[in-house]
Amino acid sequence: MRFILIFIILIVQVYADKDSYNRGEMLFFANACSSCHGPSAEGSSSYPRLANKKRVFLKKKLLDFRAGKASSVSQQMMAQFAKKLSDKDIDDLTFFLSTHKKVDVGDVDDDILGGFGS
Numbered sequence: 001m002r003f004i005l006i007f008i009i010l011i012v013q014v015y016a017d018k019d020s021y022n023r024g025e026m027l028f029f030a031n032a033c034s035s036c037h038g039p040s041a042e043g044s045s046s047y048p049r050l051a052n053k054k055r056v057f058l059k060k061k062l063l064d065f066r067a068g069k070a071s072s073v074s075q076q077m078m079a080q081f082a083k084k085l086s087d088k089d090i091d092d093l094t095f096f097l098s099t100h101k102k103v104d105v106g107d108v109d110d111d112i113l114g115g116f117g118s
């Protein structure tokens with residue numbers, strides 16, 4: 001009986017994580033995070049990579065930005081975006097980013113990429 005219960009809890013957890021990941025991904029694009037940090041959260045010269053960084057670190061950063069802790073122009077810019085996020089948004093975004101799965105262009109159907117995949 002106990003095993004069945006543990007099994008059910010595990011299944012529910014997997015679905016909850018999947019929801020969190022998908023919602024985080026949606027928020028990442030809907031809030032324009034992708035326009036600075038890159039579509040794969042890979043970052044570029046002036047914008048830090050976010051993909052696969054530790055969740056506690058990302059969470060602390062976003063909470064600080066949201067609280068208005070910003071000591072440079074680029075941090076103030078970031079704070080403007082963090083202000084719009086709820087606690088759940090930050091939870092889901094950081095879950096998505098810390099467990100980010102890289103989309104390999106080679107795995108994507110050629111038709112979707114209009115022939116650029118090959």
Ligand code: HEC
Nearest residue numbers: 031032033036046047048058061062074075077078081093
């Ligand atoms: C206008 C460009 C811009 C947008 C849009 C933006 N960011 Fe940023 N973000 C930055 C910059 C620049 C920094 C680096 C700030 C600094 O100097 O510490 C940063 C830093 C961060 C950090 C800290 C990372 C680290 O390694 O220090 C996190 C986490 C983050 N952004 C998440 C987000 C999320 C989530 C969104 C969408 C809600 C977002 N950002 C939207 C520009 C942006």
